[in-house]
Amino acid sequence: MPEKDTNNKTVKEKLYLVNFEFICGEYEQKFDRLFYARNANNLEKRVHIYLSNYYGTALAEIDDDVYYYWDSEVAVKFNGYSEIKNLEDIISRMLS
Numbered sequence: 491m492p493e494k495d496t497n498n499k500t501v502k503e504k505l506y507l508v509n510f511e512f513i514c515g516e517y518e519q520k521f522d523r524l525f526y527a528r529n530a531n532n533l534e535k536r537v538h539i540y541l542s543n544y545y546g547t548a549l550a551e552i553d554d555d556v557y558y559y560w561d562s563e564v565a566v567k568f569n570g571y572s573e574i575k576n577l578e579d580i581i582s583r584m585l586s
Contacts, residue, residue, distance in 0.1 A: 501528050502528075503526040503527055503528055504526070504527060504528070504529075504573055504574075505524060505525075505526055505573070505574040506524070506525050506526075506527055506533055506571045506572065506573055506574060507522055507523075507524055507571060507572050507574050507579075507580065507583050507584075508522065508523050508524075508525055508533070508537060508568070508570075508571040509521075509522050509568075509569040509570055509571065510522070510523065510566055510567065510568060510569060511566070511567040511569055512564075512565075512566055513564070513565040513566070513567060514563065514564045514565075520569070522583075522584065523540065524574070524580075525537065525540070525571075533571060537568060541557050541566060545557075545559045545564070545566070548560045550562050555567060555568040555569070556568070
């Protein structure tokens, strides 16, 4: 169901491609995930919820754009995002 603003109007969400980096010891793996969000602030909240749901309550700390889990044994770095306007955007960004 679409979200409503305070005037009960439907708020249109945009599609974003978010880039992450999983870090554990010397191992690093980049990965991407698509999110719908109203704006950049809403996107940050959704990223936080996604990481909390995926990694559970083992969050040790957040330092800038790096989320540390399990006593800092594992980290996930939020490397940025780009707005997706069409299918070609997704394809070109995933292949670059």
